[in-house]
Amino acid sequence: MKLSADLKALANRLGHEFDQPALLVQSITHASMSSTTRRDNQRLEFLGDRVLGLVMAEALLDRDPEASEGMLAPRYNALVRKETCADVARQIDLGVVLKLGRSEMLSGGRRKQALLGDAMEAVIAAVYLDAGFDAARDMVLRLWGDRIGAVKADARDxxxxxxxxxxxxxxxxxxxxxxxxxxxxxxxxxxxxxxxxxxxxxxxxxxxxxxxxxxxxxxxxxxxxxxxxx
Incomplete structure (x- = not known):
């Protein structure tokens, strides 16, 4: 499978060249566009959430070796919650390439926080399955960038x-x-x-x-x- 021009541009923004392009396509396919021949991104979202969690847990431990669990937990929650994932998705213009059914498109699905956050997690899983944990971690750390260092010690919602x-x-x-x-x-x-x-x-x-x-x-x-x- 060859990626379309818009998905090639997305891969460039992600900083990852896919050996299995179908994974990227699946990661941006909403359930409203799924069919017997087209898989949606829900399973990838499930996996990507766990990969993101491990990356952020490691990053926070490395950044502050003296922090207690009570200090780390709210920072972690702030970095992995759906709102933050959606912000990163907007940063890379993920919404413009989402594959949505007509009803979701008409309801502004490309801007919906939940859809963007889910798709961002699915993309993380796609990179993980395509090239392993190190590749996924590198991409996540690059995209989350200064958010990791800037997250407040008291980052509760x-x-x-x-x-x-x-x-x-x-x-x-x-x-x-x-x-x-x-x-x-x-x-x-x-x-x-x-x-x-x-x-x-x-x-x-x-x-x-x-x-x-x-x-x-x-x-x-x-x-x-x-x-x-x-």
Whole structure:
């Protein structure tokens, strides 16, 4: 199999020349385009997530030999979470080459965080299967670049930080309630209210429930930080 011009350009951005080009094609094929003769990227995504995890665990241990597990875990989570994978995917213009079904294309699938993150993990697996762990590690470290050194010691996501804030004060975990949904079915927007038992709450709107929950938690944390009585 020969790669098309756009996939050759992607391989160049990845810095990897594929001996098995079919792996790259599979890695960018969404389930909405799968068929009996065309495999989607879900199995590769599963594998790539594990390869990424090992690369990041090694990198963090090497970078900070004195860090405890408690310090390393939030940094690790920040580097492997779907949002970070999607950011790297945007960096290499992965969205423009995704093979999507019509419904996903119409719903803006090339820009969806979940699809981009999944595809990035699948690409990592494709390189791993094509050339082994060293090749995959080199590519990941190159693409993640300064993110590894810049990740904060306290790199918890907003929902985790808010839950820990509540637990430290004897409160139950925050609740997240969908209060509104707008937009067409193929491109909805969700409004989520993050609330604590002490009466504090904040709402946020985003293109997915997960993003809206994180945004609401972040807004509530900001309010709590600025409230001298909290």
């Amino acid at each position: 907003a929902k985790t930080a808010l839950q820990e804030w509540a637990q430290a004060r004897g409160l139950p975990p925050p609740s997240y309630t969908e209060t509104a949904r707008s937009g067409p079915d193929h491109a909805p927007h969700f409004t989520i209210l993050a609330a604590l038992k002490n009466g504090q709450s904040e709402a946020a709107t985003a293109g997915s429930k997960r993003q809206a929950e994180q945004a609401a938690a972040k807004a509530l944390l900001k309010r709590l930080e600025n409230d001298p009585h909290s």
